[in-house]
């Protein structure tokens with residue numbers, strides 16, 4: 001295009017530059033005040049910080065993170081962001097052209113899909129700094145039955161410094177899932193899990209652990225070995241901040257008898273101050289609001305220990321805000337019974353306190369360990385790692 005200029009007060013002014021400025025100014029203005037910007041006014045309208053959210057499903061597909069920001073809108077401030085560590089295998093010899101996308105849709109195994117961590121990190125890195133501040137990505141792509149799991153977690157931190165805040169949601173005992181995972185089953189008394197939780201204490205990574213409080217369909221009088229093992233696990237890791245997902249209940253695993261009384265006792269233990277509970281998942285909301293008595297008992301414990309509970313959606317790859325936030329409507333009877341302090345902390349305050357503290361510690365660990373070959377010596381032959 002030929003440049004057109006005219007002379008004014010001995011200064012040549014380019015018509016093209018005037019047109020460009022006329023276009024750029026309003027675009028800049030629009031960008032500044034677009035939906036994606038998150039001003040103080042937007043923060044005031046936040047109703048939830050979501051402590052439990054899966055961007056992708058059991059075949060590693062999900063919602064584009066930019067689209068998810070639109071779904072969050074101004075209602076959700078911050079989100080603990082993760083995929084799902086397990087991939088459902090599509091075995092043509094079994095289901096033929098039917099491609100299963102959920103673990104209950106096929107008898108074929110699930111396997112650990114470590115690339116989920118790189119996928120989540122790259123999704124996060126595609127955001128602006130302001131958008132990134134609204135997410136706390138979590139590492140999930142490790143096998144908790146493997147003594148090498150901790151090495152994977154460290155490798156992810158070093159490959160993507162400045163990104164991750166914690167680990168999870170990962171599962172030990174989960175109805176219908178644990179028995180489908182290829183390889184040895186994960187257990188609560190495996191030293192591999194102790195090694196993971198010890199490293200989280202060292203690095204400050206916040207843990208979101210899924211472990212059912214019982215086996216599905218227990219016979220009357222059946223020993224609940226699971227509950228004793230999780231108590232022992234928590235007792236071995238007093239310095240690791242752990243969010244126990246769903247307080248151990250599931251689709252089929254119902255709350256155990258006197259669960260709220262048991263929880264009351266556990267939370268009163270001054271040594272167990274590192275244990276937190278998330279009441280995410282619509283299945284949990286169903287139990288909590290099943291009867292007025294169940295709602296009142298839950299509210300009483302949350303009001304008594306307002307610093308220990310977090311709200312999350314546990315939604316997987318949602319397509320719109322209504323389906324993403326349906327759990328908030330389900331929990332209305334509970335919210336009505338909470339003190340203003342307990343409600344604020346459950347929905348927003350506890351998230352900020354825990355995830356902010358974890359961010360600071362993990363960034364410090366990264367600073368001390370990334371790009372420092374002295375602190376990460378190569379494996380020696382005595383470590384048992386072969387060269388070929």
Ligand SMILES: [Zn+2]
Nearest residue numbers: 052054169314
């Ligand atoms: Zn979940």
